[in-house]
Amino acid sequence: MSLIKINNLYKTYSSGKNIMTEALGGVNLSIEKGDFTAIAGPSGSGKSTLLNLIGALDSPTRGSIFYENIDITKIPLNKLALFRLEEIGYVFQAYNLINTLTAIENVEYVMLLQGISNQIRRKKSIEILKRVGLEPYIHRFPNEMSGGQQQRVAVARAIVAEPKVVMADEPTANLDSKTAENLLDLMKELNEEKGITFVFSTHDQMIMSKARKLILLKDGKIAT
Amino acid sequence: MFTFIKIAWRNIIRNKKRSAITLSAVGFGLGALIFIRAFVDGAHQQMIENYTSLVSGQIQIHARGFHQKEQLEIYITEPEKISSSLKENPYIQSFTYRIKAAGLVSSPEHSAGVYILGIDPRHEKKVSTIYKKVKEGTFLTESSDKGIILGIRLAENLNVGLDEKIVIMSQALDGSIAAGAFHVKGLFDTGTEEIDKGVVIITHKAAEELFVMHDKTSEIAIRLKNVEDAQKVSTLIRQKLNSSELEILPWQEVSTVLEQWIEFDNGFIYLIVIVVMIVVAIGILNTVLMGVLERTREFGILLALGTKRKQILAMVAWESLFLGVIGSLFGSLLGILLTLQLGKTGINLSMFSSALTSFYMDPYIYPVSKTDHIIISIALVLVTSILVSIYPAWHAANLKPVEAIRSI
Ligand SMILES: Nc1ncnc2c1ncn2[C@@H]1O[C@H](COP(=O)(O)OP(=O)(O)OP(=O)(O)O)[C@@H](O)[C@H]1O
Numbered sequence: 225m226s227l228i229k230i231n232n233l234y235k236t237y238s239s240g241k242n243i244m245t246e247a248l249g250g251v252n253l254s255i256e257k258g259d260f261t262a263i264a265g266p267s268g269s270g271k272s273t274l275l276n277l278i279g280a281l282d283s284p285t286r287g288s289i290f291y292e293n294i295d296i297t298k299i300p301l302n303k304l305a306l307f308r309l310e311e312i313g314y315v316f317q318a319y320n321l322i323n324t325l326t327a328i329e330n331v332e333y334v335m336l337l338q339g340i341s342n343q344i345r346r347k348k349s350i351e352i353l354k355r356v357g358l359e360p361y362i363h364r365f366p367n368e369m370s371g372g373q374q375q376r377v378a379v380a381r382a383i384v385a386e387p388k389v390v391m392a393d394e395p396t397a398n399l400d401s402k403t404a405e406n407l408l409d410l411m412k413e414l415n416e417e418k419g420i421t422f423v424f425s426t427h428d429q430m431i432m433s434k435a436r437k438l439i440l441l442k443d444g445k446i447a448t
Numbered sequence: 449m450f451t452f453i454k455i456a457w458r459n460i461i462r463n464k465k466r467s468a469i470t471l472s473a474v475g476f477g478l479g480a481l482i483f484i485r486a487f488v489d490g491a492h493q494q495m496i497e498n499y500t501s502l503v504s505g506q507i508q509i510h511a512r513g514f515h516q517k518e519q520l521e522i523y524i525t526e527p528e529k530i531s532s533s534l535k536e537n538p539y540i541q542s543f544t545y546r547i548k549a550a551g552l553v554s555s556p557e558h559s560a561g562v563y564i565l566g567i568d569p570r571h572e573k574k575v576s577t578i579y580k581k582v583k584e585g586t587f588l589t590e591s592s593d594k595g596i597i598l599g600i601r602l603a604e605n606l607n608v609g610l611d612e613k614i615v616i617m618s619q620a621l622d623g624s625i626a627a628g629a630f631h632v633k634g635l636f637d638t639g640t641e642e643i644d645k646g647v648v649i650i651t652h653k654a655a656e657e658l659f660v661m662h663d664k665t666s667e668i669a670i671r672l673k674n675v676e677d678a679q680k681v682s683t684l685i686r687q688k689l690n691s692s693e694l695e696i697l698p699w700q701e702v703s704t705v706l707e708q709w710i711e712f713d714n715g716f717i718y719l720i721v722i723v724v725m726i727v728v729a730i731g732i733l734n735t736v737l738m739g740v741l742e743r744t745r746e747f748g749i750l751l752a753l754g755t756k757r758k759q760i761l762a763m764v765a766w767e768s769l770f771l772g773v774i775g776s777l778f779g780s781l782l783g784i785l786l787t788l789q790l791g792k793t794g795i796n797l798s799m800f801s802s803a804l805t806s807f808y809m810d811p812y813i814y815p816v817s818k819t820d821h822i823i824i825s826i827a828l829v830l831v832t833s834i835l836v837s838i839y840p841a842w843h844a845a846n847l848k849p850v851e852a853i854r855s856i
Pocket residue numbers: 237238239245246247265266267268269270271272273274427
């Protein structure tokens with residue numbers, strides 16, 4: 225069974241009275257456990273829309289998204305937060321972190337919501353921050369770190385609670401190419417070491433080339 | 449929970465300037481509230497004290513109907529009975545008898561309608577302060593049965609001075625004409641026009657003779673150990689004497705004008721309270737709402753990560769509460785220190801004093817801090833700070849994660 229299976233997914237945005245944008249027009253795809261998948265495509269092709277839907281942050285107009293045998297489009301909104309908390313890690317494009325929490329506090333935050341004990345939280349957070357090469361920065365606030373360092377903290381936060389999948393919408397968009405490559409290498413290492421499934425979007429050739437599976441989107445449809 | 453409180457607290461620290469402005473608004477608001485309340489309480493205490501001690505006393509006992517009609521025929525028949533009961537009452541400091549009647553005084557040149565007060569000089573001194581207001585000559589003594597004292601303004605109008613003779617004319621209890629000649633022994637200046645222009649005082653004994661009222665009296669005026677007990681002690685006396693023939697009136701009923709004035713002032717305070725609460729509310733709302741709006745993306749991320757809506761609500765409410773609590777701390781410190789300091793030195797209002805003395809106020813007002821009033825003020829500010837956070841908190845908690853994250 226696939227980790228994630230998407231059937232005939234549609235998303236139409238309505239902005240204003242008569243303006244409808246079909247951002248996704250019948251997407252089918254599956255993601256397997258341990259995948260390192262890139263969703264690529266030009267601007268406006270629907271990458272963010274797709275990732276938001278897979279990430280349970282938004283609901284589709286039509287279609288289903290199965291996590292193993294649970295269709296998350298059927299989960300009521302008030303239970304969705306809990307699903308996200310338990311099953312999915314997120315890395316956004318930039319400014320991912322809570323500004324008033326230090327690096328380690330940001331990493332601990334998700335585990336805190338999960339009700340994991342203080343000691344374990346600390347231990348795991350330090351471990352993971354060491355792993356992403358930020359040991360000297362654990363007590364820094366976001367505005368005391370570089371963009372690349374912040375994204376590493378975000379990756380650490382996304383994986384620390386061992387989610388089923390990590391969603392990353394253009395995680396490198398705000399980084400220079402060298403830093404972007406380093407972040408991708410880190411994600412790939414973590415994917416290989418810990419078997420964490422990653423799905424990320426990009427329109428950068430270099431980043432695409434790092435993916436093990438590539439899904440190309442064009443005008444809201446998968447291009448073959 | 450602790451992390452949400454930590455986030456709330458750090459958001460306040462991070463926006464030092466904005467928080468400082470809010471805290472000063474809350475602090476000054478509460479400080480002003482506490483101080484104004486104390487000022488008015490002080491003024492009221494003074495008004496009550498001055499009013500009740502000048503002539504009225506804090507509780508008056510009459511035969512039923514006297515307060516309204518003020519007729520000589522409505523008199524207390526057996527004052528000694530009441531007197532022995534009052535002596536046992538632990539709340540009462542002292543009391544005195546008075547005969548009260550309307551009449552006419554004449555000097556060789558002029559005459560005027562006046563209020564005639566027959567007092568017992570020794571006891572009167574323990575109940576009222578009119579003896580302190582004698583500016584020329586002396587107060588009456590037990591033996592000055594032919595002596596009279598009157599207001600300085602009345603003396604001017606009659607054109608009489610010390611040791612000169614004036615004549616009182618009135619009607620006695622038995623219907624006969626009451627007339628007598630008295631020597632001016634003293635002139636008082638209370639600052640209250642109606643008294644200085646319209647009252648003459650003779651001894652109780654002289655009044656008994658003049659009005660043919662032996663062993664009777666019109667009024668028993670009581671001074672309490674604590675003026676705040678007036679209503680309570682009135683009820684006690686009523687129960688004790690248990691007589692339908694008598695009326696026992698605390699000062700609030702003696703001077704409904706004063707009571708109404710105080711009520712009006714208190715009503716005015718509510719207006720000030722509302723204004724201050726609005727200032728406090730706007731101050732906190734502004735800070736918290738701006739903080740929430742500029743952190744839209746952050747709330748989006750918090751929600752995306754799985755933060756519950758009620759946790760977001762709590763976060764924003766804490767921020768607001770912190771501002772309220774710290775502001776209240778400043779405010780109560782400011783208000784209490786100001787009250788204590790000015791409570792010692794007094795506030796000089798002498799430039800308005802000519803207007804004030806007619807309200808029984810002194811040129812100096814001493815604010816008094818009452819614990820219950822301070823607590824109410826602080827509680828109001830805290831409740832306001834929580835109420836005001838409802839809108840921003842609700843706004844933050846109901847953001848849609850995707851949209852919130854899109855907004856930078
Ligand atoms: N909230 C929205 N309301 C209306 N239209 C939207 C909304 N979000 C996205 N769209 C539209 O849907 C389409 C897909 O947008 P989406 O953001 O998914 O593209 P993308 O591939 O992520 O683009 P980019 O590479 O620029 O981030 C676009 O035409 C966009 O204008």
